[in-house]
Each structure stands twice: as structure tokens, then as C-alpha cells.
Amino acid sequence: xxxxxxVYLDYAAATPVDPEVAAAMMPYLTERFWNPSAPYARxxxxxxxxxxxxxxxxxxxxxxxxxxxxxxGATEANNLAFAAVEGHVVVDxxxxxxxxxxxxxxxxxxxxxxxxxxxxxxxxxxxxxxxxELVSVELANGEIGCVQPVREIARVVAAxxxxxxxxxxxVPLYLxxxxxxxxxxxxxxxxxxxxxxxxxxxxKIYGPKQVGLLWASxxxxxxxxxxxxxxxxxxxxxxENVAGIVGFARAMELVGERRGEESRRLAAxxxxxxxxxxxxxxxxxxxxxxxxxxxxxxxxxxxFAGIEAxxxxxxxxxxxxxxxxxxxxxxxxxxVSHVLEAIGMPRPLAEGSLRLTLGRPxxxxxxxxxxxxxxxxVRAEAARLGLDDAGQAARVEALLEGWPGLTAHTSQNGxxxxxxxxxxxx
Amino acid sequence: xxxxTSRGARVFCGLSGGVDSALACALLLEQxxxxxxxxxxxWSRDLPGFRCPWADDLADAERVAVTLGIDLEVWDCExxxxxxxxxxxxxxxxxxxxxxxxxxxxxxxxxxxxLERALAEGADYVATGHYGRVxxxxxxxxxxxxxxxxxKDQTYFLWRVGEGALSRALLPVGEIRDKAEVRRMCAxxxxxxxxxxxxxxxxxxxxxxxxxxxxxxxxxxxxxVVELETGRVLGRHDGAFLFTVGQRKGLDLGGGxxxxxxxxxxxxxxVYVTADHDSPALFTRQIELEDVRWIAGEPPxxxxxxVRTRHTGELRxxxxxxxxxxxxxxxxxxxxxxxxxxxxxxxxxxRCLGGGIxx
Numbered sequence: 015x016x017x018x019x020x021v022y023l024d025y026a027a028a029t030p031v032d033p034e035v036a037a038a039m040m041p042y043l044t045e046r047f048w049n050p051s052a053p054y055a056r057x058x059x060x061x062x063x064x065x066x067x068x069x070x071x072x073x074x075x076x077x078x079x080x081x082x083x084x085x086x087g088a089t090e091a092n093n094l095a096f097a098a099v100e101g102h103v104v105v106d107x108x109x110x111x112x113x114x115x116x117x118x119x120x121x122x123x124x125x126x127x128x129x130x131x132x133x134x135x136x137x138x139x140x141x142x143x144x145x146x147e148l149v150s151v152e153l154a155n156g157e158i159g160c161v162q163p164v165r166e167i168a169r170v171v172a173a174x175x176x177x178x179x180x181x182x183x184x185v186p187l188y189l190x191x192x193x194x195x196x197x198x199x200x201x202x203x204x205x206x207x208x209x210x211x212x213x214x215x216x217x218k219i220y221g222p223k224q225v226g227l228l229w230a231s232x233x234x235x236x237x238x239x240x241x242x243x244x245x246x247x248x249x250x251x252x253x254e255n256v257a258g259i260v261g262f263a264r265a266m267e268l269v270g271e272r273r274g275e276e277s278r279r280l281a282a283x284x285x286x287x288x289x290x291x292x293x294x295x296x297x298x299x300x301x302x303x304x305x306x307x308x309x310x311x312x313x314x315x316x317x318f319a320g321i322e323a324x325x326x327x328x329x330x331x332x333x334x335x336x337x338x339x340x341x342x343x344x345x346x347x348x349x350v351s352h353v354l355e356a357i358g359m360p361r362p363l364a365e366g367s368l369r370l371t372l373g374r375p376x377x378x379x380x381x382x383x384x385x386x387x388x389x390x391x392v393r394a395e396a397a398r399l400g401l402d403d404a405g406q407a408a409r410v411e412a413l414l415e416g417w418p419g420l421t422a423h424t425s426q427n428g429x430x431x432x433x434x435x436x437x438x439x440x
Numbered sequence: 441x442x443x444x445t446s447r448g449a450r451v452f453c454g455l456s457g458g459v460d461s462a463l464a465c466a467l468l469l470e471q472x473x474x475x476x477x478x479x480x481x482x483w484s485r486d487l488p489g490f491r492c493p494w495a496d497d498l499a500d501a502e503r504v505a506v507t508l509g510i511d512l513e514v515w516d517c518e519x520x521x522x523x524x525x526x527x528x529x530x531x532x533x534x535x536x537x538x539x540x541x542x543x544x545x546x547x548x549x550x551x552x553x554x555l556e557r558a559l560a561e562g563a564d565y566v567a568t569g570h571y572g573r574v575x576x577x578x579x580x581x582x583x584x585x586x587x588x589x590x591x592k593d594q595t596y597f598l599w600r601v602g603e604g605a606l607s608r609a610l611l612p613v614g615e616i617r618d619k620a621e622v623r624r625m626c627a628x629x630x631x632x633x634x635x636x637x638x639x640x641x642x643x644x645x646x647x648x649x650x651x652x653x654x655x656x657x658x659x660x661x662x663x664x665v666v667e668l669e670t671g672r673v674l675g676r677h678d679g680a681f682l683f684t685v686g687q688r689k690g691l692d693l694g695g696g697x698x699x700x701x702x703x704x705x706x707x708x709x710x711v712y713v714t715a716d717h718d719s720p721a722l723f724t725r726q727i728e729l730e731d732v733r734w735i736a737g738e739p740p741x742x743x744x745x746x747v748r749t750r751h752t753g754e755l756r757x758x759x760x761x762x763x764x765x766x767x768x769x770x771x772x773x774x775x776x777x778x779x780x781x782x783x784x785x786x787x788x789x790x791r792c793l794g795g796g797i798x799x
Binding site for chain 1: 502503505509
């Protein structure tokens with residue numbers, strides 16, 4: 015049976031390649047296929063094209079072109095960042111798996127986050143030891159959408175560096191930030207962020223998958239993970255992914271041109287989505303930072319207490335709506351994502367949580383259809399389980415009381431203030 | 441229909457993510473049962489070259505359960521499965537026998553652990569997607585009949601399930617004419633699994649085959665392949681436990697005529713072969729049984745019955761002789777020898793009576 019409409023709401027997982035990006039890439043997949051390292055003039059042309067792309071991206075993030083290393087995606091870029099240091103590292107608990115896995119190969123401190131996912135710079139300051147060499151905090155989280163105070167953390171790092179300089183200690187200290195999920199919505203400038211290492215990915219900004227980069231300041235000496243022909247300044251060997259790099263640059267340019275307007279549009283659609291869901295399911299719980307400045311505009315994390323999210327995913331898939339969830343089935347029990355665990359979300363909420371992410375192709379009609387489908391799916395499951403609105407509202411209230419620090423974030427009668435991390439009914 | 445419809449009776453239906461159990465759940469719901477689906481997780485280990493698809497199967501089972509609007513529970517049966525099916529399988533092979541693990545799984549897991557736990561949780565019945573029929577007589581007795589679709593009949597794997605367990609079993613798919621009909625009925629109901637391929641063979645071994653599994657579980661042990669007629673050593677093998685009577689493939693003898701395994705000696709680690717497909721050593725006039733089980737609890741009268749020595753294999757006439765210390769099946773004509781450890785399942789017409797393990 016074919017659903018009435020197909021609505022994709024998982025843009026944090028993957029984005030379609032923009033037609034303009036695809037058009038920019040196409041010649042390099044067909045007639046301009048030459049190896050940039052080859053000696054003839056044609057090859058020289060594509061080498062120049064790669065360098066032009068590098069220059070374009072560098073300009074957009076306020077960097078020098080020769081400080082960019084193209085990689086096969088953000089995971090590799092994160093790995094490269096961690097390979098630059100040997101000593102102690104500090105990360106927060108809701109980083110992407112690739113960062114946490116890299117950190118696990120070092121002596122480390124994993125700092126906690128608040129119930130809204132935000133890292134407290136003061137906590138980072140306390141976690142930094144005299145032998146800490148790297149601090150890694152993502153710019154924005156792809157699951158609950160919080161935007162971390164990276165500039166403030168950069169000040170903390172700078173203060174420690176100044177202390178070491180004064181004290182004559184020569185242990186280096188770098189700040190890395192994975193901006194893969196952020197760059198579509200937030201202007202990213204390495205200088206104003208105050209970072210030393212920055213990860214970007216084409217796959218989340220309507221560019222091709224398996225293309226990313228690591229920017230490293232002049233102070234950082236990168237150590238290669240992939241050895242070979244010495245491409246990318248010897249840091250990342252292997253014939254350049256010319257089409258991918260050209261597409262990445264075009265995708266970055268488009269993001270730069272559209273970011274402001276698109277972010278406002280997505281924020282409005284997200285509010286429409288939130289209001290629609292809360293209207294149909296008054297006991298839905300919306301998470302993430304309360305301040306709009308501190309969250310990604312196109313992401314809504316919403317939880318339905320006592321409802322199994324995986325069943326919602328299936329019911330929504332049947333209605334043509336694709337959504338993400340913060341829980342997965344491992345063994346015979348539900349495994350809640352490390353992000354939801356770290357923010358302390360009570361299990362009945364975490365297991366019933368959906369991550370809805372909007373993107374460039376999303377329309378108001380899509381949002382309205384998704385709202386109706388989600389409302390219907392949640393109501394059908396609640397009916398099957400014999401859960402009524404009054405009981406659910408009471409249950410949510412009790413759950414939120416047991417989730418420290420959150421009740422303050424909920425707003426009962428303030429329609430102008432989005433009630434983040436709170437039940438819609440409260 | 442030989443199954444009584446019990447409106448509102450509680451049924452726990454095994455739901456594997458495959459076509460047959462999906463339809464079983466749907467049909468029981470339509471018949472008015474109160475159905476809870478259970479995914480039995482029996483095995484989740486990957487083998488070299490084979491990723492165990494249990495998570496995908498569970499996802500399919502969830503799709504079916506959500507579509508039908510019923511609960512899906514996941515029951516972890518791995519420990520029992522390891523002890524009663526996997527260890528049994530490895531031990532039997534180590535002793536030069538060729539077991540049927542599915543027979544053990546049905547006895548100890550599906551109509552053992554699963555049935556017991558379901559009853560303890562208040563079930564009136566358990567159901568599976570097996571091709572077989574349960575006939576409930578006026579006299580209160582329960583019989584196992586071959587499925588309506590003789591090509592898919594799975595009673596060969598159900599002969600060790602006793603009458604007590606069968607009396608609690610519902611096998612709705614056994615009443616359906618053929619597999620194409622099963623797929624069509626799944627498609628009609630939008631269950632989304634109708635295109636899944638049939639799963640044949642030992643589920644946890646998958647397409648890599650029993651050889652890879654056994655070499656993972658048992659020590660490789662080089663030995664001779666000996667020609668039966670001449671005693672000549674024709675080649676080497678990796679362990680006599682890897683071979684079974686009648687086997688042709690997997691003998692690495694470097695060319696020459698096709699050769700068949702006549703017997704194996706796991707003690708001496710020798711595999712005996714012949715090039716003669718009609719060698720008398722490959723035939724027998726009788727099968728001696730051990731570990732005999734009768735569904736009804738007591739043996740049938742001695743006499744002529746039908747026997748099947750492989751899943752959906754030929755049903756041959758046989759005389760059941762219960763006079764000696766061990767039951768013996770006698771053929772009128774010489775029959776191909778059956779590997780020790782295989783099941784010989786005995787039928788009276790379409791009724792499955794039970795059977796034994798080939799000695």
C-alpha cells in the first residue's frame with residue numbers, strides 16, 4: 015500500500031545532494047576524471063580545481079587554504095584530530111560516537127552535560143589537567159540540537175595555555191570542535207570560534223557522503239592515519255576525491271548564501287511542528303535548550319512517555335513519514351542513545367523519543383502531514399496500551415519532577431516562550 | 441478446519457520475521473484470538489563470512505506486530521538453545537553422527553521453553569508458523585497431521601513434540617494449500633514480509649554451511665580418505681566428523697570419478713568412499729532406531745507404516761518391528777542408507793506417529 019505522501023524528517027542523518035552541487039560534481043565523474051598528480055596539462059587543471067575548492071571553503075570559514083585537509087568524511091577528520099595528540103583529552107558526554115571512540119584510546123575525562131545537553135565551560139575548566147593536550151566539544155549536537163558555548167570554552171582553553179606559558183610548561187593544548195551538524199545553520203569562522211581544529215562534513219549540507227575536512231591551525235602538527243602517495247601535504251594520502259571536494263565547496267557556498275533565510279524558515283517550520291504535535295498530544299515532552307540561540311533551528315526532539323519509539327517509527331514509515339529515534343533495539347532490551355542517557359532523560363521518555371529534523375525541501379504541507387501522522391500513530395499506540403490523556407499528563411509530570419533542573423524550564427502559560435524540556439500541557 | 445476457534449482465548453504466537461509466522465499471527469487475530477507475538481532470540485552470533493541477521497529479523501517481526509496492532513515481546517532463549525540445540529549438534533557431529541537440530545529446537549525451545557513460559561504467563565495456546573496440522577478428536581486426543589501443502593510439510597521436524605504439548609498448539613499455516621497462497625495472503629494483509637525468501641537449512645549456520653560452523657567449533661584433524669573396495673588412500677580430509685553417509689561434495693580428491701562417502705570412523709579419523717553410486721554399501725534393508733518417541737505416548741501396533749528419513753523426502757512403506765530390544769524398520773526393497781543421527785519419522789497415512797534416531 016502506498017502512503018498518501020512521502021515526508022522525510024531525518025535531515026540530521028542524511029541530506030540529498032543539492033542539484034547545483036550534483037551539477038558541479040558531474041564533469042569530474044565523467045570527462046574531467048584526471049588524476050590531479052599526473053604530469054600533463056589536463057591533470058594540472060583538475061589540480062587547480064581542487065585548490066580552488068579548497069580556497070573557497072577556506073574563505074567561508076575564515077581559514078588559510080593550506081590548513082585544510084580533505085578526508086573521507088567527518089569521522090575520519092575527528093580521528094585525524096585526535097591522532098595529533100598523545101596525552102590526556104577532555105570531551106563531553108554527548109559527543110558523536112567517532113569522538114568518544116577516539117577519546118577512548120587516550121587518557122581522558124568525559125565531562126557531564128546539563129539536562130538540556132549544554133556543556134558548562136566551568137566544568138571543562140575543572141576537567142583540564144596540566145597534561146591535557148586536547149579538548150573536543152562539538153559545535154552543535156545532532157540528536158537534541160543544542161549549540162555548545164564553544165567560544166567560552168575557547169577562553170577557558172586560552173587561559174590554561176597562558177598559565178602554561180607563564181609557568182614554563184611546554185605541554186601543548188588544543189581545542190577541537192566537530193561542526194558537522196552545525197555548519198548548515200550557524201556561521202562557522204575558525205578565528206571567532208577560537209578553536210585550533212575543526213571538523214566539517216559535506217554529507218550534512220546537501221553535499222556528497224564520504225567527503226569531509228579537518229582544519230588545523232598552524233600550531234597543530236597533524237599525524238597521518240593513511241600513508242601512501244603523500245597527497246594533502248602527506249597528512250592524508252590517496253588520490254583526491256575531486257568530484258567530492260568540488261561538490262563540498264559548492265555545497266558550502268550554497269549554505270553561505272542561504273543560511274540566514276533558511277534558518278529562519280526552518281525555525282518557523284519547527285515551531286509549527288512542535289505546536290501541532292503538542293496540540294494533538296498534550297503530554298508530549300520537548301527537549302533541548304530553551305533559548306532558540308542555543309539550539310539548531312530545524313531540529314525537534316520530542317518524547318512520548320510509555321510509548322515505544324520503534325513502533326512509532328514503523329507506524330510512521332507506513333504513513334510515508336521517515337523519522338529518527340534516540341533508541342535502538344539491542345539484544346532483547348531497548349538501548350537508549352548515549353546522548354539521552356547523558357542528559358539524564360528518564361527511560362520511559364527516552365524509549366519513546368523521536369528526533370525530527372527538517373531540511374531545505376521541507377514544506378508547511380509536509381509538516382502538517384507529519385503532525386497528523388505522528389498524532390495518529392501516538393494516539394493509536396496509546397489506545398492499544400490503554401493510556402489516556404489524564405493519566406499520561408500525570409505520568410509526565412511525575413517523570414519531569416524526577417529529572418532535576420527541568421521543571422524550571424517548563425512554562426505553563428507562556429505561549430511566547432517555547433516550553434523546552436517540558437510537557438506541552440504544563 | 442480442524443482447529444476450534446476459541447474467541448478470546450489467549451495465544452502466544454512465535455513471530456520470527458518470516459512469512460509463515462507473520463501469517464499465523466494475522467490468521468489467529470482474524471479468528472478472534474487474543475494474540476501476543478513473541479520473538480524468540482535463540483542465536484545472535486556471527487560466523488566467519490555470515491552476519492547473523494537476527495536484528496533484521498526482529499525489525500521485520502516488529503513491522504508485522506505494529507501493522508497488526510499487537511504486542512511483540514522479545515524472549516531471550518539463547519542459553520537453552522545453546523545447551524539443547526547447538527551443543528547437541530556439535531556433540532553429535534563429533535561422534536560421527538548427522539543430527540537434525542531443527543527437531544531438537546522444536547522439542548526443547550518452541551514446544552519446550554516457549555510453551556512453558558507462555559502457559560506460565562497465562563496463555564491458553566501457543567502458535568507457530570509450522571506447516572503441519574493439529575487434529576483434536578472427540579475423544580479429547582490430539583494428533584499431528586501432515587500439512588495440507590505436502591511440499592512444505594514440516595512434520596518431519598515435529599516428531600518429538602508430545603501430545604501434551606500439541607494439545608496446546610495452533611498451526612494455522614498448515615491448513616493452507618500452498619506457499620504461494622501464504623505469500624499472497626501476507627501481501628493482501630500488508631504485512632510487508634511476503635517477498636522474504638524461505639529460510640532453509642540450519643538457521644544459525646546460514647549460507648556458509650555446516651562445515652564452516654563445525655570447523656569453528658571443533659578441532660581440525662587431518663586424516664585419510666580411503667577407497668572402500670581397495671583400501672587405497674585417495675586423499676586427505678580435515679576431520680572425519682565433517683562427512684556424512686552419501687555425501688559427494690567436499691571430498692578434495694584431485695579429480696577422478698565422483699566418489700560417495702560410505703561411512704566414517706571418527707575414532708580412527710578415516711572417511712571411506714566409493715566411486716560406485718550403486719555400491720551395496722550405500723544400501724540397506726533395515727534401519728535400527730534409538731531414542732524412539734511416540735506422540736501418543738505409547739507405541740503403535742507392529743505392522744506396515746510409512747517412513748520418511750529426510751525433510752519432505754519420499755514416504756516409503758516399511759514394516760515396524762517392535763519385537764527386538766530396539767525398534768527396527770524393514771524395507772521390502774533395499775533403500776539408500778541413512779546417516780546415523782538422522783530422524784526416521786513414521787506415519788500412518790497422513791498422521792505422524794513419532795519416530796526415532798537412526799542408529
